[in-house]
Amino acid sequence: xxxxxxxxxxxxxxxxxxxxxxxxxxxxxxxxxxxxxxxxxxxxxxxxxxxxxxxxxxxxxxxxxxxxxxxxxxxxxxxxxxxxxxxxxxxxxxxxxxxxxxxxxxxxxxxxxxxxxxxxxxxxxxxxxxxxxxxxxxxxxxxxxxxxxxxxxxxxxxxxxxxxxxxxxxxxxxxxxxxxxxxxxxxxxxxxxxxxxxxxxxxxxxxxxxxxxxxxxxxxxxxxxxxxxxxxxxxxxxxxxxxxxxxxxxxxxxxxxxxxxxxxxxxxxxxxxxxxxxxxxxxxxxxxxxxxxxxxxxxxxxxxxxxxxxxxxxxxxxxxxxxxxxxxxxxxxxxxxxxxxxxxxxxxxxxxxxxxxxxxxxxxxxxxxxxxxxxxxxxxxxxxxxxxxxxxxxxxxxxxxxxxxxxxxxxxxxxxxxxxxxxxxxxxxxxxxxxxxxxxxxxxxxxxxxxxxxxxxxxxxxxxxxxxxxxxxxxxxxxxxxxxxxxxxxxxxxxxxxxxxxxxxxxxxxxxxxxxxxxxxxxxxxxxxxxxxxxxxxxxxxxxxxxxxxxxxxxxxxxxxxxxxxxxxxxxxxxxxxxxxxxxxxxxxxxxxxxxxxxxxxxxxxxxxxxxxxxxxxxxxxxxxxxxxxxxxxxxxxxxxxxxxxxxxxxxxxxxxxxxxxxxxxxxxxxxxxxxxxxxxxxxxxxxxxxxxxxxxxxxxxxxxxxxxxxxxxxxxxxxxxxxxxxxxxxxxxxxxxxxxxxxxxxxxxxxxxxxxxxxxxxxxxxxxxxxxxxxxxxxxxxxxxxxxxxxxxxxxxxxxxxxxxxxxxxxxxxxxxxxxxxxxxxxxxxxxxxxxxxxxxxxxxxxxxxxxxxxxxxxxxxxxxxxxxxxxxxxxxxx
Numbered sequence: 001x002x003x004x005x006x007x008x009x010x011x012x013x014x015x016x017x018x019x020x021x022x023x024x025x026x027x028x029x030x031x032x033x034x035x036x037x038x039x040x041x042x043x044x045x046x047x048x049x050x051x052x053x054x055x056x057x058x059x060x061x062x063x064x065x066x067x068x069x070x071x072x073x074x075x076x077x078x079x080x081x082x083x084x085x086x087x088x089x090x091x092x093x094x095x096x097x098x099x100x101x102x103x104x105x106x107x108x109x110x111x112x113x114x115x116x117x118x119x120x121x122x123x124x125x126x127x128x129x130x131x132x133x134x135x136x137x138x139x140x141x142x143x144x145x146x147x148x149x150x151x152x153x154x155x156x157x158x159x160x161x162x163x164x165x166x167x168x169x170x171x172x173x174x175x176x177x178x179x180x181x182x183x184x185x186x187x188x189x190x191x192x193x194x195x196x197x198x199x200x201x202x203x204x205x206x207x208x209x210x211x212x213x214x215x216x217x218x219x220x221x222x223x224x225x226x227x228x229x230x231x232x233x234x235x236x237x238x239x240x241x242x243x244x245x246x247x248x249x250x251x252x253x254x255x256x257x258x259x260x261x262x263x264x265x266x267x268x269x270x271x272x273x274x275x276x277x278x279x280x281x282x283x284x285x286x287x288x289x290x291x292x293x294x295x296x297x298x299x300x301x302x303x304x305x306x307x308x309x310x311x312x313x314x315x316x317x318x319x320x321x322x323x324x325x326x327x328x329x330x331x332x333x334x335x336x337x338x339x340x341x342x343x344x345x346x347x348x349x350x351x352x353x354x355x356x357x358x359x360x361x362x363x364x365x366x367x368x369x370x371x372x373x374x375x376x377x378x379x380x381x382x383x384x385x386x387x388x389x390x391x392x393x394x395x396x397x398x399x400x401x402x403x404x405x406x407x408x409x410x411x412x413x414x415x416x417x418x419x420x421x422x423x424x425x426x427x428x429x430x431x432x433x434x435x436x437x438x439x440x441x442x443x444x445x446x447x448x449x450x451x452x453x454x455x456x457x458x459x460x461x462x463x464x465x466x467x468x469x470x471x472x473x474x475x476x477x478x479x480x481x482x483x484x485x486x487x488x489x490x491x492x493x494x495x496x497x498x499x500x501x502x503x504x505x506x507x508x509x510x511x512x513x514x515x516x517x518x519x520x521x522x523x524x525x526x527x528x529x530x531x532x533x534x535x536x537x538x539x540x541x542x543x544x545x546x547x548x549x550x551x552x553x554x555x556x557x558x559x560x561x562x563x564x565x566x567x568x569x570x571x572x573x574x575x576x577x578x579x580x581x582x583x584x585x586x587x588x589x590x591x592x593x594x595x596x597x598x599x600x601x602x603x604x605x606x607x608x609x610x611x612x613x614x615x616x617x618x619x620x621x622x623x624x625x626x627x628x629x630x631x632x633x634x635x636x637x638x639x640x641x642x643x644x645x646x647x648x649x650x651x652x653x654x655x656x657x658x659x660x661x662x663x664x665x666x667x668x669x670x671x672x673x674x675x676x677x678x679x680x681x682x683x684x685x686x687x688x689x690x691x692x693x694x695x696x697x698x699x700x701x702x703x704x705x706x707x708x709x710x711x712x713x714x715x716x717x718x719x720x721x722x723x724x725x726x727x728x729x730x731x732x733x734x735x736x737x738x739x740x741x742x743x744x745x746x747x748x749x750x751x752x753x754x755x756x757x758x759x760x761x762x763x764x765x766x767x768x769x770x771x772x773x774x775x776x777x778x779x780x781x782x783x784x785x786x787x788x789x790x791x792x793x794x795x796x797x798x799x800x801x802x803x804x805x806x807x808x809x810x811x812x813x814x815x816x817x818x819x820x821x822x823x824x825x826x827x828x829x830x831x832x833x834x835x836x837x838x839x840x841x842x843x844x845x846x847x848x849x850x851x852x853x854x855x856x857x858x859x860x861x862x863x864x865x866x867x868x869x870x871x872x873x874x875x876x877x878x879x880x
Contacts, residue, residue, distance in 0.1 A: 014484070032442070044119050044131050044134060045151075045368055047092070047116075048118070052110060052112050052115070052454060053156055054116060054155045055157050055426065056119070056154075057119065058118075058121050059092040059118060059120060059160065059671060060085055060214065061122070062122045064123055065081045065082065066080040067249055084372060084484045086409055088120075089261060091184075091409065091418055091419060092118045092120075093351070094330045094348065094416075094423055095116060095422050095425075096118065099426060102426070103601040107174075108431070112433075112437065112487070121161060121162070123771055125163075128161050128166040129170060131158075132371045146423050147236060155179075156179070156457065158179065158182070159183075159425045161185075162185040163176075163235075164234050164235045165235070166236050167188070168188065168193060171191070172196070173730055174199070178463050179680075180199050183204065184425050187206055191485075194484055196481065198463075200654075201428070201466060203428065203486065203487045204855060205486065207288070213522070214243070214312060217522070218249070218284070218335065220522060221538060222542075222578060223542075224579070225542045226253060226284040227253075227258075227284070228255050229259050229285060230259075231260070236288055239314070240288070243255075254562035257276050261293040261784065262299060269323055270300040272304060274301055283310050284309075285312065287311065287312065288316070289314070289317065291316065294313075294323060302327070302328065302331060309331070310336070315835070318338060318506075319339050332570055333504075339491060339508075340420070341421075343420030343473065343475045348416070352403075352411055355880065357370050357374045373410070374399070377401075377406055378401045380395050382397045383396055424479050424487070428466065431469045432462055436465045479556075490514070494507065499646060509525050510524035527669050543559075544566075546564075546579050548597070549597030550569055552566070553567075569596040571592065571596075572585060574597060576599075581786055590602065602762070604672075605759075605762050605764045606671060606832070606836070607840070608671065609670055618667065625664055628657075628663065628846075632653065643861055646805075651702075652855075652861040654691070655692060655695040655854070658691040662685075662692055663844065665684040665765075666685075666844055668680055672765055674752060677767070682744075683745065686778040686781075689843075691868060692850065694785060696731055697729075697788060699809065703793075740778055744771055747771060748774060750770045753767070755832070764832040766831075766833075783817075787817065790813040812849055812854050819845045820846060
């Protein structure tokens with residue numbers, strides 16, 4: 001009977017509105033009608049605030065309503081709304097707050113005051129439709145029509161409704177007037193039909209996007225076998241159709257079953273659906289339904305003790321607190337769901353705290369919702385009580401009760417989701433109105449009309465600018481509408497947790513949104529997700545066990561494509577994903593491993609910083625550099641002492657710097673060869689060692705020159721080989737090596753090379769010298785200078801003690817030559833990284849030999865035997 005009465009009321013109201021629309025639209029062309037008379041008044045629960053421009057709102061402030069048996073009587077019909085919804089009232093007050101905030105702004109609608117007319121739809125279609133009709137036509141008993149214009153409508157735009165079915169019915173009729181309707185909660189994809197609903201907009205994503213978001217989540221976790229449950233209404237049936245179509249097109253999975261959840265009490269049907277869930281191998285169950293459906297379903301699940309289900313919730317119940325109870329959480333914890341985007345609305349809580357009941361108009365239908373909220377919250381009643389609402393009880397309300405002292409969810413603004421959509425909807429209408437009023441004359445799309453001022457503004461004019469609105473909220477979200485009236489969609493991904501202390505928590509684990517480029521982005525923090533399974537791990541939900549990497553899928557005949565067998569990949573091919581359709585051939589430098597699950601590159605071989613050999617050589621190189629720096633510091637600090645000043649201290653400092661370069665250039669041989677390292681390594685090595693050996697050669701020549709000058713008549717020899725000549729000799733000898741390196745790099749540059757000839761299963765990365773002649777000349781020149789220095793030092797080894805540095809030079813060059821003579825055969829017979837290791841070892845060994853042999857004894861004297869670091873000790877002659 002109730003369903004029949006709802007349908008009868010709806011059809012009756014629909015016919016009345018059609019008649020009013022006809023009379024309204026024909027009044028301009030017909031002189032017979034100079035006025036319009038309202039046929040009937042609807043007494044609805046609402047609240048109002050006057051303004052220059054009024055916006056309408058439709059909200060669910062009560063759960064349900066009760067009508068008298070006869071809807072149309074000679075007296076106004078009074079309905080009874082029951083089950084006060086605190087969250088729904090907060091939704092209505094959010095719209096009031098947004099309008100109050102806009103009225104205080106100077107940069108938005110200056111000199112224009114917005115008002116509102118907010119109505120309660122009582123979660124009933126006929127009530128919601130009646131409220132929409134009232135907003136569109138007004139409640140004036142009779143009004144005269146101007147000669148040229150239709151006149152200002154009661155409201156210019158409506159925020160609502162919350163239900164898809166309500167929005168469909170409302171938009172079908174109100175759309176005849178092109179009045180903008182911006183819904184904050186209606187998600188049915190059917191409402192994106194612009195031909196049928198030309199004036200409908202929404203700040204919540206449509207179910208089409210929600211469906212794609214669900215499919216993205218399924219793909220993300222590899223769930224290819226799922227059950228689908230939907231509610232038996234426009235919302236659920238459209239979702240079922242869209243979901244199956246999109247899932248088939250994406251190839252991301254298959255539905256094990258698809259069932260419709262009934263309205264009302266149908267225990268047998270619910271038991272049948274739960275039995276299907278129990279028998280199915282699908283562990284994932286997706287539910288697009290309202291909160292009431294989920295309550296009924298989960299009660300049956302609890303009775304049957306069905307566990308091991310991974311629930312996926314639509315936005316309609318993903319944050320339903322009524323389901324988060326200790327009795328139900330063992331079954332529902334771990335639920336993943338999409339939720340309306342959470343936002344921040346600064347100042348909303350302070351605004352809610354300022355709400356006060358209207359004591360002068362307690363019985364007025366015009367502003368009744370605040371009083372009802374007050375009675376419900378404080379469990380009191382105003383005198384006399386409301387005729388149509390029976391929520392109150394207990395003592396009398398004074399209106400002075402402290403709202404903040406009551407533990408009510410009304411003041412909880414920590415998780416604003418529908419409210420944020422309402423906030424955006426109001427601002428969208430405000431920005432559109434602002435653009436309408438600020439449009440330049442002659443450039444508006446309706447510039448030829450006379451009704452383009454505030455007093456004669458019509459909804460269809462506002463509609464044009466609402467389509468183009470584009471702004472950013474204080475929370476940072478962009479608000480605009482596409483060609484279907486849908487806002488740029490975004491959803492939060494929620495996960496239900498049941499904490500050890502018995503509390504429940506719904507946490508955000510990611511989001512999914514549509515970018516301006518039309519691409520859709522899913523971001524999930526997998527580590528935060530709680531899985532309600534014994535393993536606490538990601539569950540599997542497949543028709544067939546996933547084909548592991550290294551195999552491909554072979555579909556079974558006459559079964560969904562999600563049901564298949566697994567066949568191993570052949571040799572030389574691989575599959576690196578689960579459920580691969582085909583095996584892929586490995587690239588040229590790769591081959592499949594034994595498991596055929598991926599192509600591994602042939603083992604690469606080069607001297608790396610991360611292997612023990614590379615670490616040792618790097619450490620040794622840095623140690624040598626550090627010792628050089630320490631010795632350089634010692635010599636600098638003691639630069640005025642005789643042992644430092646002896647035999648040209650400038651050459652000693654230059655020799656230390658060149659040794660540092662020798663140690664550091666060895667680092668160029670470690671790491672993967674690059675073009676610049678191949679070119680630089682030998683050049684830096686060659687120039688550094690020539691500089692080093694040149695300094696030693698000049699020092700040896702200085703020793704001989706000093707010895708010769710000490711003999712009678714030999715003074716001129718020392719003058720001919722003074723400091724300038726010494727520097728010039730070092731520069732010239734080093735320049736020759738630099739020229740050799742330059743000619744080598746220009747003519748046949750060393751370059752990195754992948755050598756596959758040494759091993760079939762390895763790629764040896766090496767630097768080819770480019771020109772063997774160039775490399776030989778570089779080494780030969782170093783060897784020539786070293787041999788020359790060695791010979792001179794050897795000849796001067798028996799000079800008196802005051803010139804005994806020649807002994808140190810002889811010994812150091814002996815080590816140097818021995819190392820590099822051994823280097824040649826070792827280098828030739830050590831391919832790959834070992835050739836580089838041999839060269840680095842030769843560089844380090846020869847550098848340490850020179851450093852320790854030349855500077856070790858001097859540092860010993862400076863630090864430990866300072867009594868020998870005197871001029872007298874240095875010039876001491878040997879008699880015999």
